[in-house]
Amino acid sequence: MAILINNLEHSGARAICGRYDNRPDALLEILRETQEAERYLNNEALVTIAGALNISRADIHGVVSFYPDYQREAPAGHVVKICMAEACQAVGCEALAAEAEAKFGAKIDGVKSSDGQIGLEAVYCLGNCALGPSVMIDGVLYGRVTPDRLHALLRERSAGEV
Amino acid sequence: MTGRALKIYVPCDASAVSVGADDVAAAIAAEAAARKINLTIIHNGTRGMLWLEPLVEVETPQGRVAYGPVTVSDIGSLFEAGFLEGGDHALAHGLTEEIPYFAKQQRLTFARCGVIDPLDLRDYESYGGLAGLRRALKMRPEEIVETVTDSGLRGRGGAGFPTGIKWKTALAQKSDVKYICCNADEGDSGTFADRVLMEGDPFSLIEGMVIAGRAVGAETGYIYLRSEYPHAIKAMRKAVEIWKDAGLLGADIEGSGTGFEIHIRIGAGAYICGEESSMLESIEGKRGEVKVKPPIPAISGLFGKPTIINNVLSLASVPVILEKGSEFYKDFGMGRSRGTQAFQLAGDIARGGLVEKAFGVTLRELVEDFGGGARSGKLVRAVQTGGPLGAYVPVSDFDVVMDYEALAEAGAMLGHGGVVVFNDSVDMVSQARFAMKFCEIESCGKCTPCRIGAVRGKETIDKIIAGENVKENLAILEDLCDLMEDASLCAMGGLTPMPVRSAVKHFPEDFGG
Numbered sequence: 154m155a156i157l158i159n160n161l162e163h164s165g166a167r168a169i170c171g172r173y174d175n176r177p178d179a180l181l182e183i184l185r186e187t188q189e190a191e192r193y194l195n196n197e198a199l200v201t202i203a204g205a206l207n208i209s210r211a212d213i214h215g216v217v218s219f220y221p222d223y224q225r226e227a228p229a230g231h232v233v234k235i236c237m238a239e240a241c242q243a244v245g246c247e248a249l250a251a252e253a254e255a256k257f258g259a260k261i262d263g264v265k266s267s268d269g270q271i272g273l274e275a276v277y278c279l280g281n282c283a284l285g286p287s288v289m290i291d292g293v294l295y296g297r298v299t300p301d302r303l304h305a306l307l308r309e310r311s312a313g314e315v
Numbered sequence: 316m317t318g319r320a321l322k323i324y325v326p327c328d329a330s331a332v333s334v335g336a337d338d339v340a341a342a343i344a345a346e347a348a349a350r351k352i353n354l355t356i357i358h359n360g361t362r363g364m365l366w367l368e369p370l371v372e373v374e375t376p377q378g379r380v381a382y383g384p385v386t387v388s389d390i391g392s393l394f395e396a397g398f399l400e401g402g403d404h405a406l407a408h409g410l411t412e413e414i415p416y417f418a419k420q421q422r423l424t425f426a427r428c429g430v431i432d433p434l435d436l437r438d439y440e441s442y443g444g445l446a447g448l449r450r451a452l453k454m455r456p457e458e459i460v461e462t463v464t465d466s467g468l469r470g471r472g473g474a475g476f477p478t479g480i481k482w483k484t485a486l487a488q489k490s491d492v493k494y495i496c497c498n499a500d501e502g503d504s505g506t507f508a509d510r511v512l513m514e515g516d517p518f519s520l521i522e523g524m525v526i527a528g529r530a531v532g533a534e535t536g537y538i539y540l541r542s543e544y545p546h547a548i549k550a551m552r553k554a555v556e557i558w559k560d561a562g563l564l565g566a567d568i569e570g571s572g573t574g575f576e577i578h579i580r581i582g583a584g585a586y587i588c589g590e591e592s593s594m595l596e597s598i599e600g601k602r603g604e605v606k607v608k609p610p611i612p613a614i615s616g617l618f619g620k621p622t623i624i625n626n627v628l629s630l631a632s633v634p635v636i637l638e639k640g641s642e643f644y645k646d647f648g649m650g651r652s653r654g655t656q657a658f659q660l661a662g663d664i665a666r667g668g669l670v671e672k673a674f675g676v677t678l679r680e681l682v683e684d685f686g687g688g689a690r691s692g693k694l695v696r697a698v699q700t701g702g703p704l705g706a707y708v709p710v711s712d713f714d715v716v717m718d719y720e721a722l723a724e725a726g727a728m729l730g731h732g733g734v735v736v737f738n739d740s741v742d743m744v745s746q747a748r749f750a751m752k753f754c755e756i757e758s759c760g761k762c763t764p765c766r767i768g769a770v771r772g773k774e775t776i777d778k779i780i781a782g783e784n785v786k787e788n789l790a791i792l793e794d795l796c797d798l799m800e801d802a803s804l805c806a807m808g809g810l811t812p813m814p815v816r817s818a819v820k821h822f823p824e825d826f827g828g
Contacts, residue, residue, distance in 0.1 A: 180601075276543065278506075280543060283365040294545075
């Protein structure tokens with residue numbers, strides 16, 4: 154991800170930096186808030202933040218690439234995070250994930266569904282370990298998720314968009 | 316319409332909501348409105364009986380009566396059965412506090428959780444809240460530190476380091492700025508106690524932090540909370556605002572001369588940030604890479620200043636210790652493990668949830684008596700205690716006593732109190748492989764044994780799975796585990812061998828040959 158242009162500007166990111174008094178220690182908060190609006194961090198945003206906080210773009214790249222929450226590309230219409238940690242493994246999250254991959258034609262942490270609407274991600278613990286398998290769809294947590302329930306939840310969502 | 320509003324409790328806890336608690340609350344409100352019944356719905360935390368969620372409670376003259384797990388389709392029949400007066404129903408469990416799972420617990424840290432409205436300060440106070448802080452504000456810092464030391468409280472995050480000793484070190488530092496950092500980056504699979512507390516009784520964590528600040532002379536606190544916990548983030552932010560508005564945070568709290576402010580920082584999905592030096596880097600806005608110790612954070616921590624880093628449950632246990640005294644707290648527990656521990660029963664378990672109990676309970680009591688065995692009805696084969704870096708314990712070792720020392724002696728660890736149950740369909744070689752894979756994904760990359768060891772470990776286990784020179788590859792795996800244990804910078808690489816080795820040791824039949 155080479156960023157060679159110096160005059161990129163992102164007014165949203167600039168305003169968020171200002172709210173944090175351009176403090177470098179608030180970088181994680183600034184990145185998170187900036188990402189909330191567009192769902193990913195574009196070059197304009199990162200260049201603006203680097204300038205506002207007076208830190209190098211290399212440092213910003215280091216931070217953005219370290220944390221799984223930060224996205225550099227537009228995510229799928231609906232992001233399905235499937236908990237793949239031990240407690241959910243004990244109640245069959247692998248089968249749930251495999252069925253979801255087959256059903257939506259998407260890969261966990263890989264390709265989205267062909268219409269770009271569904272993306273699958275593995276997450277390591279949503280803290281709902283007594284009621285697994287657990288899934289988070291667009292930031293909303295669901296417990297005791299079966300393949301049928303997952304399909305129904307996604308159907309509800311796409312129906313709402315028509 | 317009746318005069319006094321009936322009180323109904325429907326939890327706002329993330330687990331309860333994940334199985335429909337919000338829909339149930341809305342359906343109860345709608346049904347009551349249709350029947351012209353005046354009732355108040357209180358969104359409490361969870362009682363910890365998660366298999367019964369959504370657990371609806373109704374206040375009656377005899378006490379709160381429990382119904383669960385309630386679904387929207389049950390609401391009509393519950394009203395017909397007169398559940399508002401505690402009427403009988405197929406989902407009724409009698410008085411909540413007489414349900415054996417709950418009655419057999421010893422709730423100290425979680426005494427108010429599930430009982431009160433989490434964001435109602437008066438409710439908090441009427442159940443003993445603020446009593447510890449008010450006593451602490453009249454004590455000298457040394458006295459507070461001594462009380463915490465005498466209570467025997469040890470770090471509930473996993474390492475089990477005596478909290479009082481840590482505080483004493485920070486108190487002794489001469490510095491105009493010190494920090495209290497609460498580690499709320501509860502990333503271990505099978506653990507959710509921090510989350511349950513932050514959602515069910517967030518004030519107790521704040522109270523613990525203010526007391527810690529008074530004790531060591533710190534006026535600024537940070538709560539580092541993981542982004543996977545949106546409900547807890549919302550609750551903690553609201554709770555901090557309520558304390559600010561009530562004058563319980565800010566300068567000169569209740570005329571004591573002690574000032575304290577709290578900032579909440581949200582993580583960004585990195586498991587390693589639960590490691591304390593990595594967490595400090597992350598709070599400073601950097602990559603969450605582990606740092607070499609010494610210096611220890613109590614001497615040079617956040618922004619180079621003396622810093623106390625405590626887990627949510629350690630801090631939330633402090634108010635009751637100050638309120639009731641160190642002797643009271645110390646009376647619970649055994650050996651060098653004093654007080655209570657929040658055990659979290661998870662995975663394939665019939666009655667999953669939170670059990671707060673004095674140290675000394677056995678693993679068998681937790682899994683069989685409280686947990687009721689596997690939810691799937693299959694036989695239990697193994698339990699992983701202490702999170703993804705903890706050991707797999709076979710059924711034959713279930714009589715092990717749950718305290719720091721006894722578990723260490725059995726080659727396992729208590730960690731943050733997670734207990735994940737696996738049934739007899741589990742393949743232990745793939746669990747061992749997952750331990751290495753998890754380390755590969757989550758390693759911060761700073762030290763070689765962890766960063767590369769995990770990858771080589773996974774590859775070696777793949778060869779064992781493929782039946783390639785099994786004996787030699789098991790020896791290589793053993794050697795690799797030695798290296799990771801001895802040479803890794805932190806517990807991530809250092810403890811990944813624990814689940815791997817325990818799987819090989821207790822379940823050799825799964826590793827072929």
